[in-house]
Amino acid sequence: MSEIQNAAAEKKQVIFSGIQPSGTLTLGNYIGALRNFVKLQNDYDCIYCIVDEHAITVRQNPADLRRRCLELAAIYIASGLDPKKNLIYCQSHVSAHAELAWILNCFTYMGELNRMTQFKAKSAAHADNINAGLFTYPVLMAADILLYQTNLVPVGVDQKQHLELCRDIAQRFNGIYGDVFTIPEGYIPKVGAKIMSLQEPEKKMSKSDPEETYIALLDDADTIRRKIRRAVTDSDGEIRYDPENKPGVSNLLSIMSALGAGEIDAIAAELQGKGYGELKNRTTECVVEALSPLQSEYKRLVADKAYLQSVIDENAKTAAYLANKTLRKVQKKIGYAPRG
Numbered sequence: 001m002s003e004i005q006n007a008a009a010e011k012k013q014v015i016f017s018g019i020q021p022s023g024t025l026t027l028g029n030y031i032g033a034l035r036n037f038v039k040l041q042n043d044y045d046c047i048y049c050i051v052d053e054h055a056i057t058v059r060q061n062p063a064d065l066r067r068r069c070l071e072l073a074a075i076y077i078a079s080g081l082d083p084k085k086n087l088i089y090c091q092s093h094v095s096a097h098a099e100l101a102w103i104l105n106c107f108t109y110m111g112e113l114n115r116m117t118q119f120k121a122k123s124a125a126h127a128d129n130i131n132a133g134l135f136t137y138p139v140l141m142a143a144d145i146l147l148y149q150t151n152l153v154p155v156g157v158d159q160k161q162h163l164e165l166c167r168d169i170a171q172r173f174n175g176i177y178g179d180v181f182t183i184p185e186g187y188i189p190k191v192g193a194k195i196m197s198l199q200e201p202e203k204k205m206s207k208s209d210p211e212e213t214y215i216a217l218l219d220d221a222d223t224i225r226r227k228i229r230r231a232v233t234d235s236d237g238e239i240r241y242d243p244e245n246k247p248g249v250s251n252l253l254s255i256m257s258a259l260g261a262g263e264i265d266a267i268a269a270e271l272q273g274k275g276y277g278e279l280k281n282r283t284t285e286c287v288v289e290a291l292s293p294l295q296s297e298y299k300r301l302v303a304d305k306a307y308l309q310s311v312i313d314e315n316a317k318t319a320a321y322l323a324n325k326t327l328r329k330v331q332k333k334i335g336y337a338p339r340g
Ligand code: TYM
Pocket: 016, 017, 018, 019, 020, 021, 027, 028, 029, 030, 031, 032, 033, 034, 051, 054, 140, 141, 144, 145, 153, 154, 155, 156, 157, 158, 159, 192, 193, 194, 195, 196, 204, 205, 206
């Protein structure tokens, strides 16, 4: 094989994913997304974005948003992502995201966006600010993914509908202009794709709900213990996985399994007859063990603002180079006048 053929054979597939810097990250974000980012980093070319443009679809305090972007970079790195191997940067620093989103807006139908369940939920939660950005949020997400010719998108199950729309938009565009975009696949974990609220286990664990409903990534061991001790279970006392009839108990079993404690059924069998107190103790141990290395590394990193800034600056340059390659191709295809 020639050198070029070798390089092509070695070319890894591309992963893109993002997290909003819009508040405390939860155990749900960690299990559904972040943890898988780390697992995938050696086998793929990975791009992990801090999606500040998505965050502003809900009103943000500017000073908090600014701080949270660097904090999220610290979380990415503290969870084990090597910033030399993975692109970690802010979405707003690469203008191609917004530019491609505008173009894709013109290839997306109102009816498609109207069907998005997250839009319905968010507009109910922010009835005083149902802005157009909230409505076209999934189009920006499609632009994020398609700019990098992404093969795989690791996300929790709540993003599945957005991902399907992204595929539809890409296929529609390719149908008109030829093979411009790679059609991405979702990478949704088998266990832990939807971690539930500790207080209302029929609902997704979410940072926008009250504190005692979620475990924050930076909660200390005592807080984690207290929140899990108070988690809603049920009254029959049996430890078994049955999300429909026993959502609280099943959620704790899923959390343990996703954090590496074994298969769900094996954990349930081992805890048989031991009571919910023991189930909660064991869940607490697993969570504390998973989060404490991340937390100490985070504390060290977040103090070094200059380092974090240099990571996002450097990586944004590489991301912009890659993104502009796709953007220029798209602009040419749709007939924008050439640049001199
Ligand atoms: P965001 O910031 O709401 O959440 C980040 C990731 O965490 C996952 N997640 C969960 N997984 C399991 N259980 C939960 N309770 C839970 N809560 C959140 C989410 O599925 C997500 O993977 N729109 C995206 C960000 C985004 C993006 C992208 C993702 C923007 N552009 C392109 C992938 C590709 C979002 O709001 O995630």
